[in-house]
Amino acid sequence: MATQTDSQVYQGEEKIIVAIDLGTTHTAVSFAHAYPGSEVDVRMVTRWKGQPEAAGDSKIPTIVAYEQGEAIGCGAEAREYLGDEAYEVSRWFKLHLHPDSMKISDRPPAYDSDANTSP
16 A cells, blocks of 8 residues: 655544545545544555455556446456446446536637737
C-alpha cells in the first residue's frame, strides 16, 4: 500500500477520509485516518479482490458485473464475466454521470469576432 504523510500535525475532529478517482476505464482509491495530534498518513489502495497477488496496481478496471440486477463483482474480479451472456457487465458508465443541466454541445461555439476581441 503506497503512503504519503503530511508533515503538519492535524488538529481537527477525528475522521476517516476516502477519495475515489472514478475514471472512465480505471478507478483508484485513497484513504486517511485523521485525528487530533496526528500527522495525516494518506494511503492508496494497491491490492484488490480478483487481482493477481503480485500486481500491486493502484488502479482497477472501472467495470461492474451483475447477475439478475445484483452486483456480483467489480474491477478485476468482474473481468471473468465479460462475454458470458448470463451476466451483464457495465463499463464506461462514467460517461453517463453528468446531469443534462451540465451537458454542453459537442460542437464548439460559432466564431464571433466581436466576442473574441479585447475591450
